[in-house]
Amino acid sequence: MAEFLEEYRWEPREDRGTLLEGEPAYTGDEHWDVFLAALAEHLSAKDGRGAPPWVETRSLRRFWFPFNTSAARVDAVVHAPAAFRRRGVYVSAHELDVA
Numbered sequence: 001m002a003e004f005l006e007e008y009r010w011e012p013r014e015d016r017g018t019l020l021e022g023e024p025a026y027t028g029d030e031h032w033d034v035f036l037a038a039l040a041e042h043l044s045a046k047d048g049r050g051a052p053p054w055v056e057t058r059s060l061r062r063f064w065f066p067f068n069t070s071a072a073r074v075d076a077v078v079h080a081p082a083a084f085r086r087r088g089v090y091v092s093a094h095e096l097d098v099a
Contacts, residue, residue: 023054034058041083060088
């Protein structure tokens with residue numbers, strides 16, 4: 001994930017959308033499949049584009065915290081990007097930052 005985010009940020013803004021168009025294969029874990037959809041929507045929004053259509057089919061019925069410590073949960077509830085919150089994935093925006 002970190003490698004993709006780093007490469008995504010190096011691409012010219014006008015070319016980034018093509019990296020998100022194709023629906024990725026399912027991972028076998030619903031949580032991570034929904035995480036990928038939320039990430040695609042989040043990155044699209046940051047670049048001023050609409051999300052790819054495939055993201056609409058992925059959401060969770062129960063909340064999920066990928067980084068499940070007390071501090072991470074509180075931080076995620078307060079700072080989770082909208083694309084993640086609406087799908088039930090609670091991850092803080094800073095967890096998506098890459099050095």
